[in-house]
Amino acid sequence: MAELADELAAMPGAVAVVLGGSRAEGGADAASDWDLGLYYRGSIELGALERRGTVYPPGSWGRVMNGGAWLRCGGVKVDVLLRDLDVVEAWTRRATKGEFEVDLLLGYLAGISTYSLAAELATCRLLRGSLPRVDRFPPGLAAAAPPHWRFRRALSLDYARMHARRGNVVAAAGQAAKAVLEEAHARACERGLWVLNEKRLIDTAGLASVHTQFTQLPPDPAALARWVETVAHALGAAPDEPRPWA
16 A cells, blocks of 8 residues: 555655545444545646556546546555545535535435535545645534535435335335435534445434334335335424425
């Protein structure tokens, strides 16, 4: 890892290399891979990285995830994630004012927030170079994010109800699951907890008990509609809660 970090730091345009994910936060287990973040400004010359494997250049994975490479180094799985520091700093400034957006991203059920870039700065371990630091969860974000996520949760639950009435088990379960993650995001923000992804989000938000409800999906439309309401109740959403778009 030290050898790879040196290679990344030496690439033209590189500003810093960090260790991220569960290894930086101290929650890694035997199955955890290594996440190395490569921050750059303007452009980055990726020739050295391309010699190690397939590289997805900036923009390949969207404006938040950006790009990177999935490598194996000495038999160890390593994810290298590219981060445009100008973009990171811009969204971090907006996060301090409670401003953010949510992008669709493969592998993310509820989407990825632009403040996840600030979360990475706050939780990563600097290996090479220098970076601006985020010392605490912004109060403006803690105030603005929960109602935003709960707006999404309410809409997802309404779609789950609609699908349930039609007997569409897959779509009802999918929208209900999305609502669980959206409520989890809201609770994490209320508590000032940075969220990097959805892997442990439900448990972190104190919603682990909801898991069991997804093992009891009924096929009958009436029963399925009642099941959606049990999920909604577990999330603190009553059937007659005010709809923010009404």
